Amino acid sequence: MSGELRGLPSPLGEDLWAPVCDEPDVNIAIILVGKVADRLGLKPVARASIMTAASELARNIIKYAGRGRMRIRLVQGSRGQGIEVVAEDNGPGIPDLQKAMQDHFSESGTLGLGLPGAKRLMDDFHLWSEPGKGTRVTVRKWKA
Amino acid sequence: MVETFSRMTNEKIADQNRAMMEMSTPVTTIWQGILLLPLVGIIDSRRAQDLMTAMLAKIAETRSKIFILDISGVAVVDTAVANHLIKITKATRLMGCECTLSGISPAIAQTVVELGIDVGEVRTTATLRDALEDAFRRTGVELQTRPAPSR
Numbered sequence: 001m002s003g004e005l006r007g008l009p010s011p012l013g014e015d016l017w018a019p020v021c022d023e024p025d026v027n028i029a030i031i032l033v034g035k036v037a038d039r040l041g042l043k044p045v046a047r048a049s050i051m052t053a054a055s056e057l058a059r060n061i062i063k064y065a066g067r068g069r070m071r072i073r074l075v076q077g078s079r080g081q082g083i084e085v086v087a088e089d090n091g092p093g094i095p096d097l098q099k100a101m102q103d104h105f106s107e108s109g110t111l112g113l114g115l116p117g118a119k120r121l122m123d124d125f126h127l128w129s130e131p132g133k134g135t136r137v138t139v140r141k142w143k144a
Numbered sequence: 145m146v147e148t149f150s151r152m153t154n155e156k157i158a159d160q161n162r163a164m165m166e167m168s169t170p171v172t173t174i175w176q177g178i179l180l181l182p183l184v185g186i187i188d189s190r191r192a193q194d195l196m197t198a199m200l201a202k203i204a205e206t207r208s209k210i211f212i213l214d215i216s217g218v219a220v221v222d223t224a225v226a227n228h229l230i231k232i233t234k235a236t237r238l239m240g241c242e243c244t245l246s247g248i249s250p251a252i253a254q255t256v257v258e259l260g261i262d263v264g265e266v267r268t269t270a271t272l273r274d275a276l277e278d279a280f281r282r283t284g285v286e287l288q289t290r291p292a293p294s295r
Binding site for chain 1: 186188189190219220221222223224225226227249250251252254255258259260261
């Protein structure tokens with residue numbers, strides 16, 4: 001049932017998709033993440049963490065790509081049940097991944113803590129980006 | 145097994161969200177010289193701008209020296225929201241009004257620290273009560289509990 005393919009956690013239940021095109025969309029995405037976190041029964045700190053990370057990723061989509069989408073779902077992995085959020089866009093991509101993961105590096109004049117901060121808040125963090133193609137960030141928070 | 149996720153159409157959430165956004169910013173004078181604004185929901189940059197405008201106008205109008213911004217009802221404080229809140233406290237200070245962010249929950253405190261946000265000189269308290277007691281102390285208000293009348 002919960003067999004993992006190449007170490008990837010398997011989905012539990014259906015995927016929720018949220019388009020991210022403007023600030024109200026960001027708010028809706030955050031609310032959806034909160035609802036899925038509640039369904040999983042995440043503790044307040046973990047719940048706030050995944051909502052905050054999702055918020056950072058959604059704002060990044062607006063800031064750098066203009067539009068994109070988020071997929072929110074419950075997953076089963078070797079560490080038990082968790083919540084997974086994928087933020088993806090077909091934007092310009094991140095030119096320098098290493099720099100993007102440094103604290104206080106920002107290409108938009110903001111604090112520059114979004115990506116590295118989101119990574120610190122999460123149990124799993126995967127960043128994929130290719131210039132001209134887009135960016136996809138996957139984050140997970142496990143219940144246990 | 146896996147129950148179906150209780151569906152909430154995006155429109156419905158958008159409506160609720162809009163309603164939340166359009167909730168006014170009810171700045172109240174709770175004591176002479178002390179303003180209070182309880183924040184609820186999700187803060188985005190438009191709302192943050194509205195907040196700052198409303199708060200500064202009320203400070204100018206009432207000449208208050210203390211502002212308590214209670215964020216216990218705010219779900220997420222990410223880097224953008226934190227940045228807005230820090231700016232708000234700076235702006236009130238420029239007007240001679242000290243702003244305290246009250247209602248910092250354990251979850252918010254931890255996420256803000258993990259994000260690596262430097263809250264600097266922002267005055268914060270865990271509860272609204274702490275902020276209020278602090279405000280009374282600074283304005284010289286003394287509260288006394290009257291001894292219970294003996295029957």
